[in-house]
Amino acid sequence: MTSPVSVLTTLNDFGYTGDILVINPNMEASAADGIYPNLDDAPDGIDLAVITVAREHVQGVLEACVRNHIRAAIIITQGFADADEEGKRLQEEMMALV
Numbered sequence: 001m002t003s004p005v006s007v008l009t010t011l012n013d014f015g016y017t018g019d020i021l022v023i024n025p026n027m028e029a030s031a032a033d034g035i036y037p038n039l040d041d042a043p044d045g046i047d048l049a050v051i052t053v054a055r056e057h058v059q060g061v062l063e064a065c066v067r068n069h070i071r072a073a074i075i076i077t078q079g080f081a082d083a084d085e086e087g088k089r090l091q092e093e094m095m096a097l098v
Contacts, residue, residue, distance in 0.1 A: 039064040
């Protein structure tokens, strides 16, 4: 699985200058640094979520995206329908939501 740090590094390396928020319950929250424990605590107006969590957490993150009116997401996670039956089930749940 790709780590959020590598996604952030890539965005910076390619010159992205827009606002980037980090949503991670395991990091110390700091609104000044754009770090929030969950999407519900983040400010409104997020355009895109880049999701890099284990497959069993993707559905919950997508539900938070819907709840917070985030209409676009890129999921960088392995192990869905291509992996096994559980992954297929999780992918079907995810597709039903979106």
